[in-house]
Amino acid sequence: MTAARELNYFGPDPRARSLRQGRSGIVGVIIEDRVLNSFRDPMTLAALDGISQELGEGSGMLLLTAVGDGESTIQSAVFDAAIFMGCSPHLARSIEIMRQRNIPMVAIEGQAFDGVLAVSLDNREAARRIAQVVHDLGHTRVATVTLPLDALRSLRPLSEEIVAGATTAVSIDRLEGARDVFPDLDGVVAASSSSDDGLEAGLRLLTGSVSSRPTAILAQSDLLAVGVIRAAEQLGLAVPADLTVVGFDGARIEGFSDYQLTTMKQPATEKGRAAGAAVTALLAGEPASDVSFASVLRMGNTAGPVPG
Amino acid sequence: MTAARELNYFGPDPRARSLRQGRSGIVGVIIEDRVLNSFRDPMTLAALDGISQELGEGSGMLLLTAVGDGESTIQSAVFDAAIFMGCSPHLARSIEIMRQRNIPMVAIEGQAFDGVLAVSLDNREAARRIAQVVHDLGHTRVATVTLPLDALRSLRPLSEEIVAGATTAVSIDRLEGARDVFPDLDGVVAASSSSDDGLEAGLRLLTGSVSSRPTAILAQSDLLAVGVIRAAEQLGLAVPADLTVVGFDGARIEGFSDYQLTTMKQPATEKGRAAGAAVTALLAGEPASDVSFASVLRMGNTAGPVPG
DNA sequence: GGCCAGAATCGAATCGATTCGATCGGTGTG
DNA sequence: CACACCGATCGAATCGATTCGATTCTGGCC
Structure with a gap:
């Protein structure tokens, strides 16, 4: 320990560790729009919060904006699993790349994609x-x-x-x-x-x-x-x-x-949590299946009979 | 190329690449609160957007919540530079770790810290x-x-x-x-x-x-x-x-x-951009210095003389 | 005292790309 | 024809931790 301190050694290098273990503890979160627009929506934000709750301490969320080609980052960034916030045809190429890399994928809402676990709403x-x-x-x-x-x-x-x-x-x-x-x-x-x-x-x-x-x-x-x-x-x-x-x-x-x-x-936070849990399960090698949530009608006071 | 395809090779492994190059293209963004609370604030969100604008394609933002000890993630995650969203005494330990790791740090607002570049407001x-x-x-x-x-x-x-x-x-x-x-x-x-x-x-x-x-x-x-x-x-x-x-x-x-x-x-987006630019400069080995922004008075119609 | 199980230590191989130095092949010139 | 020079190709070393197999050490027991 003293020797380590003298040599200025402070814990394992994350880069080397992730190479050897094949795990980085990072989950990629892919949003389609730019940050400002995506997170202005309270549902997206709640889902993101749910993901972070479920992933907990051990792992961080890597925010990737899949604008334009966007592949550069997706191809070169280090992460173990991907969560798509919404899943549109634009992502086809990105999904292909990850599939080949053998990276587990989960999509919160959006089109069904082969090999992408779906967390969806009715x-x-x-x-x-x-x-x-x-x-x-x-x-x-x-x-x-x-x-x-x-x-x-x-x-x-x-x-x-x-x-x-x-x-x-x-x-x-x-x-x-x-x-x-x-x-x-x-x-x-x-x-x-x-x-x-x-x-x-x-x-x-x-x-x-x-x-x-x-x-x-x-x-x-x-x-x-x-x-x-x-x-x-x-x-x-x-x-x-x-x-x-x-x-x-x-x-x-x-x-x-x-x-x-x-x-x-709709249970927005739960959707995020479900996505986080699915990712955790997939990374642990456990099987995981699509999750579907149901919305609940809330009668307020903004709907009434036809006037007149 | 055909051989590569046959062997199922799809581009360099980001983990190995980041080990060898000593660069991952990831910037850690450290928030003190949980995601939901931090991003509900429009100023924080604007700053985050500014950061992402400046970092551009090449790199992603790793969201790290520095709650509690939180060191686990900060210590084990792969990233080249850190941006703190607000900088309080709670971060002292985290800052110490990064300093030893030689990771450039930038803080948007908050207490001045030795070795942490400050992007601040008047x-x-x-x-x-x-x-x-x-x-x-x-x-x-x-x-x-x-x-x-x-x-x-x-x-x-x-x-x-x-x-x-x-x-x-x-x-x-x-x-x-x-x-x-x-x-x-x-x-x-x-x-x-x-x-x-x-x-x-x-x-x-x-x-x-x-x-x-x-x-x-x-x-x-x-x-x-x-x-x-x-x-x-x-x-x-x-x-x-x-x-x-x-x-x-x-x-x-x-x-x-x-x-x-x-x-x-206050120029919130610009603060984010300045932080992103500072990080980019520091990573390129260029010198960077503290940035300070000024607020502008906007006279609206919610202030008036004393009643009576 | 000797022997063996188990623990602790040690060395080497591995992860996969990058990078450097060293060959090798080819062209151009004297 | 020989030599120099440039680019291309190749092999080996490196990044830093982990992991596996092997060796050494410890203690307990006969």
Whole structure:
């Protein structure tokens, strides 16, 4: 020990250790967007927190943004397992590389991929359930505000063309669920999941003649729903008297306490924990299987019968 | 190439490569709190985004939570340089380890540490400036809502005992700056930087007799200020007619557009970029020096003259 | 005192890429 | 034709810890 101190030796070199053991204790977390956008979403953040809870002390999370080619980092970085936050076709190449490297992969939400363990939510079923609630209240003029369907980040009207070229499984599933109840459901695609984008989307949907204006709006996230409610307020519409708004996520939203949002509550932290646990199991050589979570309907006070 | 393919060889092994080269292309980002709490703060998130911008493709960010002993991960993880998000005495041991390992370190905000490059803000000076604005408006009954001063996360009255045992440099500096103008400044310590905690703090400060109630509140973050304004609204106080509220940060806050907050705007993303650039320089063997940023006063409409 | 099991110590091989020095092959010039 | 020079190819050493097999040491027991 004294000799070690004299020689200025301070513990094993992580690099050498990881080479020899074939383990680094690092789990790669791959996000598709840039950091700022990804982590603004409370669900993503909660999932990340869940992952870190489950991985615990022994291991760190390596944040990799899979923008553009992005392979450089993914190919050269040291990590034992990968967790994808959302899984779109853009990742095909990255997934191929990891498969060849024999790196276990887990995806939280998103398209199913061969060799990638899926931690998913009953998006379609949950969207259908809450749409059914709105339907049962008697609404027929219904519109939706969807999360981004592809890489483009801008507000635009929902078109079949966009749907056909959509890559974000979550948004697609939730849209399909809503359309199971309202087959002709139309609306807008939001630029991102934020209340400001929801506000913009809400204004777009709600400015129009009273007779054509929707009486209910299905937002694909709570942040969007909050924005829509703010839009309604700006236009002098009362919620839920004049307009029914429902969300999705069950997020606790800062500074939004006047209403109790009617929404589908999803276990975001648990999704992260499940992903972390799956990764741990896979690394230990134990078998692991897909995990699917169910959302719970939370009746708030933002949905009511058709006005008039 | 064909031979390589036949042998199932897919590029160099990152572990071996990092051992030989002594470089891994990974930068450790050390946060003191758990993920969920750290990244809820828009300033921290912006800084993280700035870091990732600057590091660019070649390298990833390894998220390390330095909770408790936490050394296990810090000691065993592979990374070339470290960026601390806030730098408190709790990190002394971790810093010691890295220094011995010869790992360059950069700290965004926080206490100065030997061998740790500082990227900092003019917290004290900025706090003094905005306090002066409030002072010049004639306010004398002034209170503050500070960010957490230590590891304890709960709302409590500001006491000299707490100040004496404080570890969070940012909060201390901002408090001192405010006290440069209002020497006897009193108030409460918030549980965290959120509008909900600000609301709670605001309610605590504003419920009392009209004669003893403060006419101005200096919040140490914009989120806290927003909460205080919501508290004022709940109590039927108009801002800024009945109560002046100023913040700190210059954050864009979701769903808060009724007011334009009077605050000190700080360049959060730039802080992150500076940290990233410093790390890059240090790794390249180039010299780098401390960076200090200045905040800019943004006059909004939440500060006004003393009522009555 | 001798022998053996078990513990402790030691040396060598390994992980996989990189890097350096040393050949080897080829071209160009005197 | 020979020599020098440049690039390409090759082999060996290196990075630092771990692991395995072998050797040495210790103690207990006959």
